[in-house]
Amino acid sequence: MHTNYNLPKDITNILNTNQRTDDNTFQELIRQGGYVPPHTDLLIDAISALSMGKNILLKGPTGAGKTKFAETLSNLFHQPMFNVNCSVDLDAESLMGFKTLAYEDGKQVIDFVPGPVTSAMNGGTFLYIDEVNMAKPETLPLINGVLDYRRTVTNPFTNEIITAEEGFNVIAAINEGYVGTVPLNEALKNRFIVIDVPYLEGEQLKELIQSNTRLTNNTIIDLFVTLSSDLIRSVAQGKLSEEAASIRALLDACDLSSIIPPKRAILRSIVDKLEEEREKEFVKNLADTLF
Incomplete structure (x- = not known):
């Protein structure tokens, strides 16, 4: 070559x-x-x-x-x-x-x-x-x-x-x-x-969370991987803007979840960045279902 x-x-x-x-x-x-x-x-x-x-x-x-x-x-x-x-x-x-x-x-x-x-x-x-x-x-x-x-x-x-x-x-x-x-x-x-460049999902995302955040609880990590998959699917279906599925925001939520409850971490890192109340409620409902 x-x-x-x-x-x-x-x-x-x-x-x-x-x-x-x-x-x-x-x-x-x-x-x-x-x-x-x-x-x-x-x-x-x-x-x-x-x-x-x-x-x-x-x-x-x-x-x-x-x-x-x-x-x-x-x-x-x-x-x-x-x-x-x-x-x-x-x-x-x-x-x-x-x-x-x-x-x-x-x-x-x-x-x-x-x-x-x-x-x-x-x-x-x-x-x-x-x-x-x-x-x-x-x-x-x-x-x-x-x-x-x-x-x-x-x-x-x-x-x-x-x-x-x-x-x-x-x-x-x-x-x-x-x-x-x-x-x-x-x-x-x-x-x-x-x-x-697509979103990371599944095992690759899990590995990224483990290597790039302070979150060590594997059960919670798996729930965040599932949350990310749900967010990406919702973006593809037109229910959410792409910002909601940001991997960067998800990693921030994982970091915060090492100290504060995951639902609050999701609120600060993902939900409050969204503009539309409909989208905010949608993500909060996803978080409530998982966490």
């Missing part, structure tokens, strides 16, 4: 053999990164794309673990990762950097402070663009050249042409259909390999 990175030898061996889904070494590497995928192929496909120098777009509901997925990839590749958090206020300075006054040999000079895009390109590291569809459509075309084979951008503040160092790559994340989001234009979307 052609690669642009110095991958750990054990990962390279896995990518080049058929020992992918049941390799114990690889499973341990996944756990070290912090993201346990519902299907190992998700991680294999993401690693394969990045090792070929391709950008990946993590698509999935809020709280499904997209950011943790990106952090795990950064850990596996031993690559630092610069972050861009998109919003309607995202502008060229937020991406590229800004000019500021500084002093050199007692004289006032204009200095340029690099932003996450220029820092990642110059350092040959990963760039993570979170909620990429929250940015204004006119902002992101600035980095189109960064995302294709050219791997270059003209810094609008210095007129410098920046070419990415070897090892630079882009991971982006997207929540589709949310208020404030806009559809990605085809030119931008075509620059990515898309990885669909």
Whole structure:
């Protein structure tokens, strides 16, 4: 396999053999990164794309673990990762950097402070663009050249042409259909390999709760796994918004449940984040049934 990175030898061996889904070494590497995928192929496909120098777009509901997925990839590749958090206020300075006054040999000079895009390109590291569809459509075309084979951008503040160092790559994340989001234009979307990130369920979710929260009571952990399954099913049926099934919120509830009663933990971590009273009552009824 052609690669642009110095991958750990054990990962390279896995990518080049058929020992992918049941390799114990690889499973341990996944756990070290912090993201346990519902299907190992998700991680294999993401690693394969990045090792070929391709950008990946993590698509999935809020709280499904997209950011943790990106952090795990950064850990596996031993690559630092610069972050861009998109919003309607995202502008060229937020991406590229800004000019500021500084002093050199007692004289006032204009200095340029690099932003996450220029820092990642110059350092040959990963760039993570979170909620990429929250940015204004006119902002992101600035980095189109960064995302294709050219791997270059003209810094609008210095007129410098920046070419990415070897090892630079882009991971982006997207929540589709949310208020404030806009559809990605085809030119931008075509620059990515898309990885669909579903909610964790069943044994994978149980393992995540055991390894990432303070909750140790296996009976209560099993009830939270069941609650999560019920919430995900209700979201799929249109009874709840995706926010109700956030794995991040569920982990918070599990943490709190190590100290306070589970139903109160669910109230603080999940129910009170919801906007509609109907949804709040629905989740409280689920919690009452289980706990």
